[in-house]
Amino acid sequence: MTAQAVTHIRQTEHPKPEPRPQPRPEPLLPNPWREVEFSVYAYIKLQKEIINHQPHPKASTTNILISGNVGSGKSSFLNTVFSELRSEELNGRVQNIQVVRPGTQTTVTQHLRYDTFNDKIKIFDTAGFELEKTVNATLILKKIIDGEVAEGSKFDDILKTKCSVGDKIHCVVLVISIHTADNMDPALIRFYEELIGMLKMTGVPCQLLVTCIDKDFETTEDLKDLYRRRDIKQKVENIARKMKISMSNVILVSNYFEELKINQIKGTLLLEAVRQILMDAKHFQERM
Ligand SMILES: Nc1nc2c(ncn2[C@@H]2O[C@H](COP(=O)(O)OP(=O)(O)OP(=O)(O)O)[C@@H](O)[C@H]2O)c(=O)[nH]1
Ligand SMILES: [Mg+2]
Numbered sequence: 568m569t570a571q572a573v574t575h576i577r578q579t580e581h582p583k584p585e586p587r588p589q590p591r592p593e594p595l596l597p598n599p600w601r602e603v604e605f606s607v608y609a610y611i612k613l614q615k616e617i618i619n620h621q622p623h624p625k626a627s628t629t630n631i632l633i634s635g636n637v638g639s640g641k642s643s644f645l646n647t648v649f650s651e652l653r654s655e656e657l658n659g660r661v662q663n664i665q666v667v668r669p670g671t672q673t674t675v676t677q678h679l680r681y682d683t684f685n686d687k688i689k690i691f692d693t694a695g696f697e698l699e700k701t702v703n704a705t706l707i708l709k710k711i712i713d714g715e716v717a718e719g720s721k722f723d724d725i726l727k728t729k730c731s732v733g734d735k736i737h738c739v740v741l742v743i744s745i746h747t748a749d750n751m752d753p754a755l756i757r758f759y760e761e762l763i764g765m766l767k768m769t770g771v772p773c774q775l776l777v778t779c780i781d782k783d784f785e786t787t788e789d790l791k792d793l794y795r796r797r798d799i800k801q802k803v804e805n806i807a808r809k810m811k812i813s814m815s816n817v818i819l820v821s822n823y824f825e826e827l828k829i830n831q832i833k834g835t836l837l838l839e840a841v842r843q844i845l846m847d848a849k850h851f852q853e854r855m
Pocket of ligand 1: 635636637638639640641642643644675676693694695696778779780781782820821822823824
């Protein structure tokens with residue numbers, strides 16, 4: 568028998584197994600990476616907890632600063648928070664802000680402004696950072712965080728003018744849209760990283776708030792699985808790794824931007840975020 572024939576016999580005796588097709592991963596994780604309860608009871612309890620928030624005796628108000636790149640959803644988040652907190656007086660309607668986007672990469676919000684709830688919680692909105700102007704953005708934010716900028720100041724003038732009396736910040740919320748994760752500009756990552764580094768030095772706590780878009784969900788009901796969505800978790804992990812921020816400091820929300828009425832699912836996610844932010848702020852006040 569020739570060597571060729573022997574090889575042939577061996578091959579027919581032990582046919583090579585066909586490579587098995589890889590099973591596609593389930594779109595939902597078996598368990599959420601953050602537990603959120605979506606019952607009416609949980610929603611009301613969260614609302615009450617936040618409405619009754621008291622700053623630590625060392626501070627008269629709890630001051631939160633919202634920051635992030637242009638168009639990430641900062642002003643919409645502020646609007647969403649206050650629509651929830653004022654739901655009784657607004658009769659469940661979403662508070663109306665005029666967000667007109669000029670379709671360019673320039674910020675709509677130009678001045679430091681805040682909204683307040685019960686004179687206990689103040690949330691400051693800032694101009695979005697524009698990539699070509701990030702050089703001074705960390706310095707500007709540091710000045711605001713240290714309470715050296717009065718409300719109403721124009722962002723472009725903050726470094727040119729003398730310090731004025733403002734409110735010291737107790738927690739910074741960095742907002743980023745989930746879709747930025749798909750195509751993150753390296754300059755933007757460097758900027759967030761620099762900002763997070765500055766916050767670590769000052770000791771002011773920071774939460775990364777990722778705004779998720781409705782079109783990623785077929786129904787609002789599907790938002791209940793926000794923390795179980797494998798694709799979203801991967802994107803968020805990617806953002807967190809690049810920015811060198813721990814996943815325990817990441818919160819997901821979906822803002823009100825088209826709807827007229829508040830709803831319990833978005834509201835629960837949002838109030839969970841606010842609760843986390845207020846808790847961090849209070850711990851910081853304690854250490855002041
Ligand atoms: N789908 C969706 N769109 C959002 C969400 N939050 C904000 N938007 C939209 O994103 C756009 C930007 O929102 P803004 O709240 O003005 O963003 P901003 O970060 O304040 O922007 P600047 O002040 O210009 O820096 C608006 O057209 C909103 O309607 C969200 O959670 N989901
Ligand atoms: Mg804005």
